[in-house]
Amino acid sequence: MADTLQFELVSPERKLASVAALRVTIPGMSGDMTAMPNHAPFLTTLRPGVVRIEAAGETVEFVVTGGFAEVSRESATILAEQAVPRDAGAREMIADLIAATEKEFAAASDDLRQQIDQRLRDARHLGGILGA
Amino acid sequence: MPSLKDLKIRIESVKSTRKITKAMQMVAAAKLRRAQESAEAARPYAERMEAVLGNLASGVATSPSAPRLLAGTGKGDVHLLVVATSERGLCGAFNSSIVRLARARATRLIGEGKTVKILTVGKKGREQLRRDFAQHLVGHVDFSAVKRMGYGEASGVAQDLLARFGAGEFDVCTIFYNRFQSVISQVPTERQLIPAVFEAGAGGGAAALYEYEPEEEAILADLLPRGVATQVFTALLENGASEQGARMSAMDNATRNAGDMIDRLTITYNRSRQQAITSELIEIISGAEAL
Numbered sequence: 417m418a419d420t421l422q423f424e425l426v427s428p429e430r431k432l433a434s435v436a437a438l439r440v441t442i443p444g445m446s447g448d449m450t451a452m453p454n455h456a457p458f459l460t461t462l463r464p465g466v467v468r469i470e471a472a473g474e475t476v477e478f479v480v481t482g483g484f485a486e487v488s489r490e491s492a493t494i495l496a497e498q499a500v501p502r503d504a505g506a507r508e509m510i511a512d513l514i515a516a517t518e519k520e521f522a523a524a525s526d527d528l529r530q531q532i533d534q535r536l537r538d539a540r541h542l543g544g545i546l547g548a
Numbered sequence: 549m550p551s552l553k554d555l556k557i558r559i560e561s562v563k564s565t566r567k568i569t570k571a572m573q574m575v576a577a578a579k580l581r582r583a584q585e586s587a588e589a590a591r592p593y594a595e596r597m598e599a600v601l602g603n604l605a606s607g608v609a610t611s612p613s614a615p616r617l618l619a620g621t622g623k624g625d626v627h628l629l630v631v632a633t634s635e636r637g638l639c640g641a642f643n644s645s646i647v648r649l650a651r652a653r654a655t656r657l658i659g660e661g662k663t664v665k666i667l668t669v670g671k672k673g674r675e676q677l678r679r680d681f682a683q684h685l686v687g688h689v690d691f692s693a694v695k696r697m698g699y700g701e702a703s704g705v706a707q708d709l710l711a712r713f714g715a716g717e718f719d720v721c722t723i724f725y726n727r728f729q730s731v732i733s734q735v736p737t738e739r740q741l742i743p744a745v746f747e748a749g750a751g752g753g754a755a756a757l758y759e760y761e762p763e764e765e766a767i768l769a770d771l772l773p774r775g776v777a778t779q780v781f782t783a784l785l786e787n788g789a790s791e792q793g794a795r796m797s798a799m800d801n802a803t804r805n806a807g808d809m810i811d812r813l814t815i816t817y818n819r820s821r822q823q824a825i826t827s828e829l830i831e832i833i834s835g836a837e838a839l
Contacts, residue, residue: 426596428699428781430589446761459600460761461770484771486600486758495596497774498699 421453422491423469425478427499432478433469440492441468442485451487458487463538464513466502466545467494479506479546481513481539507546514539552824555817559810566806572638573799580731580792586697587728587785597771597778602746603758604768615765617710617772620743621719626663628686628718629654630709630741632725632783633673634791635692640798642726642734642791643672649736650724654681665718669705669784686717697788702781709780710773713742725783726790732797734790739783741776 423437441450443465451458462485467478483496498513500506517536524532550558608614631650633643650673654664666681668674669689677685689705691697709721721742726734760767 424592426593428590428593428702428778429586431592444761457758458761459604459758459767461767483774484600484767486596493596495593495600 419453420472421451421455421489423471424491424493425467425469425480425496425499426493427496432496432499432501433476435469435471435476437469437471437492439468439470441466441470442487442492442494443467443480444485451485451492454489455487455492457489458485460485462494462496463535464510464542465538466542467496467499477502479509479542481509482535502546507543510539510543510546514543552817552820555813555820559813559817562806562809562813566803566810569799569802569806573796573803576639576792576796576799580789580796582696583785583789583792584728587782587789590699590781590785594778594782597775598746601744601768601771601775604764604771605744605746608765608768615769615772617713617742617776618744618768621716623719624662626665626718626720627657628665628667628709628712628721630667630669630705630721630723630780631673631677632723632787633668633670633676634787635670635672635690637672638798639791639795640801642794642798643670643676645734645736646724646726647673647676649738650677651680653722653724653738654684667709697781697784699777699781702784703777705784706773706777706780709741709776718742723780723783725787726794728786728789728793731793734794737786739779741779744772744775 420436420438421440423433423435423440424431425433439450439452441448442460443463444460445463446460448465449458449460462480462483464481465479467480469476469478478496478499479502480494480496481498483494483499485492485494487493498509500509514536517532517539521529521532521536605618608618629650631646633646637643650666654666657664664681664684665686666677666684667687667689668677668685670691671688674685674688687708689708691701694701712718713721720740722738722740724736724738727737729735
C-alpha cells in the first residue's frame with residue numbers, strides 16, 4: 417500500500433498545488449473529512465473552508481470558497497471555485513464572498529433562502545476563524 | 549506621373565504605417581503568449597470538470613428526475629446562439645469566420661422554422677450580426693473594459709445564460725468561438741452548452757464506484773451550472789488566444805505588404821528622379837549643339 421496520495425488543487429484559472437500528501441483535510445458540504453491513502457472513492461461538494469494538506473515535513477493550508485473534491489484510492493483532487501493560500505489574501509476573498517452571499521440572500525426567493533443562508537453561515541464562520 | 553515630392557510624401561506615410569503595424573504585431577505576440585499561458589493553466593480544471601460531470605451524467609441521464617440542464621426541456625424550438633468575438637478589429641478574418649459560422653447556423657435554424665435568439669459577446673460580432681439579424685439579438689456582453697479575462701467574467705456570462713434558461717427563454721444554447729490551433733490557424737467552433745453534452749466514454753464504468761455526498765443528483769445539480777461556466781471560460785480563453793494569434797499574423801502580413809510597397813515606390817521615385825536629370829542633360833546638350 418502506498419503511503420502517500422497524489423493531491424491536486426486546481427482553480428478555474430490555474431493549478432495551485434500538486435503534491436504527494438500524507439493526509440488531506442477537506443471541508444465537505446456536510447462536514448470536514450480527512451482523506452488518507454487508500455480511502456474509498458468519494459465525491460463531495462465543498463463548503464467555504466480550509467483545506468489542509470499534510471505532506472512529508474510540511475503542512476500547507478488553502479482557503480477555498482466552494483467547488484468539489486474527488487477522492488480515489490491513490491489520489492485526491494479539489495476543483496475549487498476560488499482558492500488562495502491561507503496567509504495570502506484569504507481574508508479579503510472571504511470578506512468578498514460574505515458580501516456577495518449577503519446580497520444574493522437579500523435578492524433570493526424563499527425556497528432558495530435556506531440554502532444560501534447555510535452558505536452564508538459557513539462563510540461567516542470561516543471569516544471568524546481567519547479573523548476577518 | 550506623380551511628382552517627386554508626392555512620391556516622397558507617400559513613401560514616408562507608408563513607412564509610418566509599417567512602424568505601426570510592426571508595433572501592433574509585437575504587442576499581439578506578447579499578449580498571445582500570456583493568453584496561451586492562461587488558456588493552458590485553465591485546462592486541468594476544465595478537463596477534470598468534464599470527466600467528473602461525464603461520469604455523473606452517464607449515471608443519471610436516463611432517470612426521469614435528471615436535472616433540466618442535462619436532460620433539456622424536451623423541446624428544441626428556441627435556440628440561443630452565443631457568439632463570442634473580439635472587442636477590437638484589425639485581426640484578419642478572426643471575427644468574420646466566427647460570424648460566418650454563426651450566421652450559417654442561424655439561417656439553417658430559421659429555415660427549419662425554429663426561433664433563433666442571439667447573444668453577442670464582444671462588439672465586433674455584434675456589429676456584423678446587426679445587419680442581418682437585428683431582430684434576433686437579445687443581449688450583449690461588453691468586455692471592452694476587461695484587460696485580462698478571468699473566471700469571474702465567464703461566470704457572469706454563465707449566470708446570465710442560466711437565468712435565461714431558468715426563465716424558459718430558450719431550449720438549446722450553443723456557443724460560437726475560435727479554437728486556438730496555432731498562430732496561423734484558428735478553427736471556428738460551435739459547442740452546445742445547454743443541455744449539457746459530454747464526450748462519450750469519459751469514465752464510463754467507473755461511475756458506480758464512487759460514494760457521493762450529498763447524493764448523486766444533488767451534486768450534479770450543483771455542478772452543472774459550474775460546468776457551463778467552465779465551458780464558457782474555456783471558450784473565452786481560446787477566443788482570447790485566437791484573437792491575438794490572428795492579429796499577429798494579420799499585422800505580420802500588413803508589415804510585409806508595407807515593405808513591398810515602400811520598395812516599389814522607392815524604385816518609381818528613383819526612376820523619375822533619373823528621368824528628370826536625363827531630360828535636363830539632354831536640354832543642356834542640345835542647347836550647346838545648337839550654338
